Amino acid sequence: MHSYSTDSDERRLVPLILAALAIVLAWGSSKVLAAAHVSLPWWMEAPSSMGLYGVLYTLFDKYLWRTTYVRKLGLSKVPNLAGRWNGFLVSSFDGFAKQHDVMLQIFQSWTQISVYLTTATSISTSCVAVIQVSDLSGVGLVYQYQSQPLANARKSMHMHFGTGMLRMCRDDHHHLTGEYYAGRDRGTYGQICFWKVLPECSTD
Numbered sequence: 001m002h003s004y005s006t007d008s009d010e011r012r013l014v015p016l017i018l019a020a021l022a023i024v025l026a027w028g029s030s031k032v033l034a035a036a037h038v039s040l041p042w043w044m045e046a047p048s049s050m051g052l053y054g055v056l057y058t059l060f061d062k063y064l065w066r067t068t069y070v071r072k073l074g075l076s077k078v079p080n081l082a083g084r085w086n087g088f089l090v091s092s093f094d095g096f097a098k099q100h101d102v103m104l105q106i107f108q109s110w111t112q113i114s115v116y117l118t119t120a121t122s123i124s125t126s127c128v129a130v131i132q133v134s135d136l137s138g139v140g141l142v143y144q145y146q147s148q149p150l151a152n153a154r155k156s157m158h159m160h161f162g163t164g165m166l167r168m169c170r171d172d173h174h175h176l177t178g179e180y181y182a183g184r185d186r187g188t189y190g191q192i193c194f195w196k197v198l199p200e201c202s203t204d
Helices: 010-035 049-062 068-072
Strands: 083-091 100-108 112-118 122-132 139-149 160-168 175-182 189-198
Touching: 010 049, 083 175, 100 189, 112 139, 122 160, 139 175, 160 189
Parallel strands: none
Antiparallel strands: 083 100, 083 189, 100 112, 112 122, 122 139, 139 160, 160 175, 175 189
């Protein structure tokens, strides 16, 4: 997976909250050990604030950011797009004459994402991505991809770069619609529609 940017301000606030919580937990654990008259061996340190911060950040990045409780507190506004999406696209390549079946798989944590789009003749992988949450028309996912033709693709197809722009309506979190365009080597563009069929793709 690779990192992605977002226009949400949570990535400035959450690390500060996690750091404060780590300090409180480190202080509390030292008090508990002292009250219990527990003396740790020389090779074992009491939980440090830095160590606890690392644990808390990892937990938040992988799991906590998408929980209902964290979202109700307003600590995470980035949508959880992870999962498998089925759909179709129409392309200028054939004059928009036919719907082509496609499958989208998204792996996502709070800070990283991977977007894979598979067609009958190619698979594309995201290189960079942006998730927009402040647009009134709904959440937006914009990503640049590298497309690699499969063995059964026609000889005229070759590796190329392109951009996908998908949007999720505010009142419908199970559909993504948008557009794509390929780089100058291909020069094609089209429209895409997806609906979610599996809610989660593991990031492990």
